[in-house]
Amino acid sequence: MAQHYGEHTRAVRATAAAPAPGTPMRIPVYRASTYAFATSRDYAASLTGDGQYAYARIDSPNSDAFAAAVAALEGAHLEGEVHGQGFASGMAAISTTLLALTHAGAHVVASRALYGNTYKLLDVVLRRFGVAVDFVDITDPAAVRAAFRPETVLVYTETLANPTMTVSDLPVLAALAHEAGALLVVDSTFASPVVCRPLEHGADIVLHSATKYLGGHSDATGGVAVGRPDLLARIREARIDLGPHLAADEAFLLHRGLETLPLRMARQCATAAEFAAALAEHPAVARVDHPSLPTHQGHVLARKLFDTGPEGPRYGAVVTVTPRGGREAGIAFADRLRLATIAPSLGGTHTVVSHVASTTHRQMSDEALHAAGIDPGAVRFSIGVEDPADLIADARQALDGLPVKK
Ligand SMILES: Cc1ncc(COP(=O)(O)O)c(C=O)c1O
Incomplete structure (x- = not known):
């Protein structure tokens, strides 16, 4: 989508491909768990990523369209590609991303002020799998720097922390993380791309509970991860293995919400x-x-x-x-x-x-x-x-x- 368009144009036009005569104005709900192929060879090729849809847990048109639209809004002023992946909830996006980007022996530097379930996921669940976590005052760059270890793989924060509305200094955190060879992963649920686009400030991955502002009408549950294509490929692999993909009906509603x-x-x-x-x-x-x-x-x-x-x-x-x-x-x-x-x-x-x-x-x-x-x-x-x-x-x-x- 053209980068010079204003935010309202981008939001409306990111919700559907340009309509050709006789085609629906918005992407229909693809309510199908499985897709048919002409030959076994075509079926096999789809599983190695030739772009054809095969099975809804792997990829689906509604989830892809929604995630691509969020990626377009989050990377509005960036050169180059931004990718997206849809999830069944915000926690599905967060947990899958963290599992994809960490391993036993890895270390995470996380903000102390996080959504409660994210805090527990890091503090209890990831620790059980051998991931070490230090919670720090994310507004104190010296504390963040002091927490780094050779095994640190990522810094995790929220653009606006729930519920204190503490603002993370994203350019500083990105610089600190990158200097240490780590990634910056940001939950930007409270900001939405209308307030702040963390990728433009150096974040590597941006996560949302789409259940909140992106959908906006309290009628659909979902999550999304957007950012660097190489990282999104790893996150997609983990999503396929773990199974928390965004359902077509939910994707449709969330996608419609994006327009406004x-x-x-x-x-x-x-x-x-x-x-x-x-x-x-x-x-x-x-x-x-x-x-x-x-x-x-x-x-x-x-x-x-x-x-x-x-x-x-x-x-x-x-x-x-x-x-x-x-x-x-x-x-x-x-x-x-x-x-x-x-x-x-x-x-x-x-x-x-x-x-x-x-x-x-x-x-x-x-x-x-x-x-x-x-x-x-x-x-x-x-x-x-x-x-x-x-x-x-x-x-x-x-x-x-x-x-x-x-
Ligand atoms: C900042 C933040 N991130 C993630 C989540 C989790 O999202 P979901 O409920 O869609 O799993 C929430 C839920 O309130 C949240 O406030």
Whole structure:
């Protein structure tokens, strides 16, 4: 796709091949697990990668089209090829990538502030297979450098960390990783390519839970890995062996969602900034985490690495609000909301909230939460497309009813 096109054109045009007369405007759902061949020779050739589809666990048109579209958006301004692979979930993309790029005896340097299941995958599952992992403060380049060993194969981080919205300095991490002969693997779920494209800042592989912003409507589960073709070939091999491919129906929905990603994301980011500023002033609030706030760790970095649209700078659309009063106050705050819905996940059109310590990060001890900078009372808002004034009024009424603690 032409690299000079704007983000909306790219998003719409990355969703389908240019329509020829009489062909459908979008790729139909290929609901088939197996494909027919004229000869045994053709069948055999397909298994060695001649581009023909054979079996849906191996490759499928909907998954390929979706992954190629994400690759086009993530590599929008890059010269050369960017490849993509579709997965049944974000965790499928993450686990397959980590299994493909590590081995017994290898070492990983990972951010301390990661999505809970990713943290557990690294801390428990990969360790069982002989992969050593050091969790570090990813905002401290000296700590990252100090963690490297001769066996370090990759650095793993999130563009915007869940739920603190800590911003990773991707160019610095890429330089450190490459200097040490390691890869930089980035989960960019919270940013989406509308906010930041890590490949343009030196990342080797970018992962998404497509369940979130890419799909955007809370109706499909999937994941995607994009980046260097040689690494994607290894990841594809592991995906075929492990079996977590993206299903055709899910790929279709996620792919359709991509068309409106810039429209949704720009609005969600703008609303999130307005919401964060309004709540930061409420007397019952101890802390608001959003990079739009000048006091946030990532404010300056976000201005450097993230896109600015006609609506202003983009800082992501998750806002974490910690009321005064600890764990119980956080639970009470979430329960008192009337418009924002208590629900898992994020990135959809509806605003949803989670009490972080008891849900998304339940796998982490209080010590690990503290190390990741997460307060036990934190409530994560995934800001949707509702009117900002309605969301702010809802949060204010919920806070107004809490006993204010100093
Ligand atoms: C940052 C991040 N990465 C990965 C995942 C996992 O995605 P999925 O639920 O699609 O497996 C999540 C889920 O919330 C997430 O927040």
